[in-house]
Amino acid sequence: MATFNKKRWVLYLRIGAAYLLFLLFIDLVRHPETVLKKMVNNAWMVIYLVVMNYILFEYTIPFIRLRWTRMLATPFLLFGHLILASFGFYAWRHIGVASGICFSLKTHPSLEKAVEYSVPYSFFSMLFFGVIRYTYDLRKLKQTAQRLRIEKQEAELNFLKSQTNPHFLFNTLNNIYSLTRDKSDLAPESILRLSKILRYMLYEAGGEYIAIEQELKIISDYIALEQLRYDESLLVNFNYYIGDMKQSLPPLLLIPLVENAFKHGVSETRNRPFVDIHCSVNNQQLQFIVKNSTETLPADGSLKENIGLANLRRQLELLYKEFNLTVQQGESVFTASLQINLKSHV
Incomplete structure (x- = not known):
């Protein structure tokens, strides 16, 4: 009763x-x-x-x-x-x-x-x-039911972020390890750059949004850290056109594509490695294109996404209603293209 x-x-x-x-x-x-x-x-x-x-x-x-x-x-x-x-x-x-x-x-x-x-x-x-x-x-x-669905999505999103950040940090530490193992004079500088990245991850990337200029800065720091491992044969082109640098964006959303270009592209390229990154935001329409050299082609012609790209795709599904993430494997170029309608945030 x-x-x-x-x-x-x-x-x-x-x-x-x-x-x-x-x-x-x-x-x-x-x-x-x-x-x-x-x-x-x-x-x-x-x-x-x-x-x-x-x-x-x-x-x-x-x-x-x-x-x-x-x-x-x-x-x-x-x-x-x-x-x-x-x-x-x-x-x-x-x-x-x-x-x-x-x-x-x-x-x-x-x-x-x-x-x-x-x-x-x-x-x-x-x-x-x-x-x-x-x-x-x-x-x-x-x-x-709606509240429970949102709570479940937030829990899943936080879990994906908790996977992405350590994954990103682990790869960065591997880069520094390779420099210290070779007793490179660039090791101290790499540690300094890593400290900047850690400071960003701990104190600036904890919120729901950040200004896109902060995301571009962490990408620049990461590129500089990666370049310490390579000689002048590595060509990196990073250009962007942003109408409003204060445009909000979830933190560390773009970095997986850049990380993927170095880890699965440049590091496996012997001749003329390159990374070409273009970012633009116009009327809250974001376009982020990353091209990198590659020498590995799947034997069966299929293309499998690694954990970084898979996590990014799932994060996008939880964050935005309108987005498109495509990857294309060419004979010597791998291209990842991301378009997001930033107004379609869930």
Whole structure:
């Protein structure tokens, strides 16, 4: 059996107020001369209807649904509500008139006629309360489902970010390790650049958005760090055209494409390695194209995305409604192209 719920009771009081306003509108149209007296009578009757419908929808119906064995009690419960809706409704009205709370605007020749007159009002109130109550519950259910869906997506997005950041950091540490193993004089500079990247990841990339100029800066720092590993044979071209450098963007969203170009492209290229990066944002339409040299072609001609690109694609699905991420493997060039409608953020 359900216990008394204060919030649900407030809901029925609000439905009762709406029902009273509905009756007031009807009386204004049909009986404007007695509208004040009828408003007093209706207010008294609505008190009864609120209690009756609260019992019906919050206790009786849930009790019947709870177990199939309780279906045996259904006829008695329904009969009890029939009594409440007919004789009970009439008795409540009679109490109001007898105590001077209500006005006796209509007399009936017999008890049966009085009850017959009252029954349609009771059953209409059940329909009124039932429709609004179930509509309200359905809307709340949809809101709860929507909230749970958003929470699930946020949890998944945070998990993907937690994978991306260590993955990015691990690859950067590998680059520094290769320099220290060769006892390169560039190792100290690489550590300094890594500290800048770590500072960015710890203190600036924790929010939901950053300015795109910050994302471009971390890309530049990462490119400079990668270039320390290679001699002058590596050609890097990084150009961008941004209408508004304060345009917001989720942090570290673009870096996986750049990281992919160095890890799976340049590092595996023996002759004339290059990376070509172009970024533009115009009217909140972002275009980010990364081309890199490659010498590896799948034997079967298929193209499989690594974990970095797969995570990026899933992040985009959770963040934006309108985007397009394509990758193309040529004979000596790998191209990753990303277009995002920044206004389509979920």
